[in-house]
Amino acid sequence: MDLYDRYSRQELFSPIGKEGQKQIQQSHALIIGAGALGTALAESLTRAGIGKLTIVDRDYVEWSNLQRQQLYSESDARDRIPKAVAAKKRLQDINTDVEVVPHVMDVSIEEMEQLIVGVDLILDATDNFDTRLLINDISQKANIPWIYGACVGSYGLSYTIIPGKTPCLQCLLDSIPLGGMTCDTAGIISPAVHIVVAHQVTEALKLLTRNQAALRGSLYSFDLWLNSSSSISVEKMKKHDCPSCGKTPSYPYLDKTNSTKTAVLCGRNTVQIRPASNTSINLETLAKRLTPFGQVSKNHYLLSLTKGEHRLVFFTDGRVLIHGTKDISEAKKLYYQFVG
Amino acid sequence: MKIYVNGKEKLLGTETKTIMTLIESYGLNPKVVIVERNKDIVAKENYVSTILEKGDYIELVHFVGGG
Numbered sequence: 047m048d049l050y051d052r053y054s055r056q057e058l059f060s061p062i063g064k065e066g067q068k069q070i071q072q073s074h075a076l077i078i079g080a081g082a083l084g085t086a087l088a089e090s091l092t093r094a095g096i097g098k099l100t101i102v103d104r105d106y107v108e109w110s111n112l113q114r115q116q117l118y119s120e121s122d123a124r125d126r127i128p129k130a131v132a133a134k135k136r137l138q139d140i141n142t143d144v145e146v147v148p149h150v151m152d153v154s155i156e157e158m159e160q161l162i163v164g165v166d167l168i169l170d171a172t173d174n175f176d177t178r179l180l181i182n183d184i185s186q187k188a189n190i191p192w193i194y195g196a197c198v199g200s201y202g203l204s205y206t207i208i209p210g211k212t213p214c215l216q217c218l219l220d221s222i223p224l225g226g227m228t229c230d231t232a233g234i235i236s237p238a239v240h241i242v243v244a245h246q247v248t249e250a251l252k253l254l255t256r257n258q259a260a261l262r263g264s265l266y267s268f269d270l271w272l273n274s275s276s277s278i279s280v281e282k283m284k285k286h287d288c289p290s291c292g293k294t295p296s297y298p299y300l301d302k303t304n305s306t307k308t309a310v311l312c313g314r315n316t317v318q319i320r321p322a323s324n325t326s327i328n329l330e331t332l333a334k335r336l337t338p339f340g341q342v343s344k345n346h347y348l349l350s351l352t353k354g355e356h357r358l359v360f361f362t363d364g365r366v367l368i369h370g371t372k373d374i375s376e377a378k379k380l381y382y383q384f385v386g
Numbered sequence: 387m388k389i390y391v392n393g394k395e396k397l398l399g400t401e402t403k404t405i406m407t408l409i410e411s412y413g414l415n416p417k418v419v420i421v422e423r424n425k426d427i428v429a430k431e432n433y434v435s436t437i438l439e440k441g442d443y444i445e446l447v448h449f450v451g452g453g
Contacts, residue, residue, distance in 0.1 A: 083453040173453050198452035219449065220417050220430060229452040242453075265420065267392075267447040274392040276445040278422045328415070386451030 052143075053095050066255030067095065071143075073254045074098040076165045078153060078181060080129040081105075082234065083195050084171030085117040086243040087250075088146075092137045094251065098145040099137070100161060103129040104152040104375055114236040152375055153177055155300055158184050167253055168192035169246055173228065174382045175219075176299075176306045176321065182207065182215040183290050183297040193249050195242040198386075199232045200271035202242040205280075206249045206261055213284035214291040218265070228386035231335050237270055298322075308374045311367075317377035321364040327385075329362060336384060356380060389442040398438065406433040408444065418449040 057067045073096055077084050080103035088101055107115070107122040107129055117136040118129070130148035137146045151157055158180055162168065168181055168190055178194065185192040186209050194205045194215060207214050245266060252260045268275035289296045298304045299322070307320045329349045336342050340353035349360045356370040358380060366385070368377040387398045391408075402411050405428055409416050421428045422445040428436055438444075 079453055081453055171453050172451075174451050175449075178451075196450045196453050198450045201450065203447060203450070218420060228450075232452075234452060265447055269392075272394075274394050276392040276447055278420055278427070278445050278447055279425075280420065280427065282427055283420075331415070382451075 056094060061257055061260065062251065062255050066251075066257075069255050070251070071095050071097050073166045074100070074164055075167045075169055075250065075254075076100045076102070076161055077169045077171055078102050078161075078177060079171035079173065080115075080117075080133045081111070081171060081173060082114040082116075082229070082236070082239040083197070083243055083246070084129075084169075085115045085133060086239055087169050087171055087195075087246060088133055088137055089116060089140065090243065090247040091250065092141045092144050092146070094247075095141065096144055096254075098147065100147045100149065100165070101130050101133050102149040102151060102153055102157075102161060103133075104150065105129050105379060107132050114234060114239050152378065153180070155180065155302060155305060158300075162188050162190060165190055167250055169250065170194045170196075174386060178215060179290075179299040179322075180305070183299040185209055186214060186291045186295060187297050187300065191253055193246045195246045197238045197242045198229055198234055199269075200235055200238050201267070201269045202238045203265065203267035204242050204245040204249070205265045206253075206263075208258075208261070209291065212263070213280055214288060216290040217283050217285045217288050218280060228383060230383035231339065231386075235270070241268055241270065308378065310372050310374065315370060315372055317368045317371060317374055319366045319368065319377060319381050327360060327362060327364050329360065332360060339384070351384065358384065360385075387438070387440050389438055389440070389444060391444045391446060403437060404434055405436040405438065405444075408438060409433065409446070412446070412448075414446075414448045420447045421445070 053067050056062055057064050075096055077087050080101050106126045107118045109123045111118055117133045122132040128150040130150050134146045134148040162184055170181055181192050189209045191208045264277045264279045266277050286292050289298045304322045309318045311318055333342055333344050333349055336351050340351045343350050351358045359367040366381055368380055371377050389396055402408055405421055409419050416433055424443050
């Protein structure tokens with residue numbers, strides 16, 4: 047077996063060819079999140095022979111991840127190995143040519159500004175919109191394309207954002223969707239992950255091999271269980287006054303005053319999470335979603351969910367108090383499990 | 387009345403008259419939904435006033451956060 051045969055089948059695919067393969071091997075992709083989407087994206091790009099892969103995740107491997115997070119094994123869950131570290135180990139087993147750089151960190155503005163240096167493409171594999179809107183702004187500011195991907199249940203969607211060309215995520219969203227379904231409330235089946243990843247990786251290969259004309263150019267969604275799919279051309283949604291990609295951008299999510307803030311409330315064993323200003327949370331729908339996961343009580347102003355040692359209190363302005371911890375990353379993890 | 391949603395036939399009850407009631411019938415938050423009707427994007431402020439008609443082709447995408 048000749049080592050140089052490694053990418054032969056990909057090179058035989060004429061839109062890529064030997065030249066495209068060279069470009070892939072000279073590229074640097076940044077994957078934010080090493081959960082279901084992140085592990086599948088990383089494995090595909092590693093096998094495709096990408097030059098450098100930076101993987102960022104704040105979490106460690108748990109048993110409930112193994113059903114779909116394809117780079118992890120039982121020993122990773124048993125030893126609670128940080129996902130970025132476990133991912134690198136498996137990826138280097140697959141392909142030693144690829145430079146894999148793992149970061150065990152929670153990405154906020156400062157980290158993002160450092161992570162994007164020298165990056166050709168950002169792949170979204172996060173579990174929340176706060177980070178996505180941060181990716182969206184940095185992508186515009188640094189002129190780096192990014193590919194949105196998300197899934198829950200048997201549903202998923204993907205969209206490719208090219209600065210200066212396509213509408214950005216901010217153009218498509220009126221407000222940050224909080225209190226929606228998450229994998230921790232509505233579940234997830236692995237095929238939904240793989241459809242999203244198939245779209246993200248294909249778009250990535252087109253971008254990295256300078257096949258821009260082949261890009262999908264639409265917002266794609268599907269529901270595998272309902273056997274339905276949809277593709278919407280959204281180019282008309284580009285807003286010229288968009289604060290992220292418009293004529294005079296202010297990049298609101300790169301401004302600390304607009305980002306989600308966390309604070310440990312002294313002496314109360316409580317962390318407060320206060321999301322960005324333009325958030326809306328519907329306590330009625332949230333109550334319905336959270337009922338199976340603990341004891342839920344609600345009044346006109348707030349909703350309280352008690353789960354094990356923790357109690358999460360949601361206010362209508364989007365603020366959440368997480369009682370039972372002083373650890374910000376533990377609090378954030380609980381928050382995104384239920385808020386998305 | 388028969389319309390098509392994401393490529394599939396859908397029979398509407400009499401209570402589903404507008405884009406907004408269609409979105410609600412799926413239990414979705416209209417703020418995070420993008421709707422295309424017969425190849426044209428429907429602006430969010432027109433969800434309530436846009437009346438569905440027989441044979442409409444609706445594409446409906448909602449944003450989720452999981453990953």
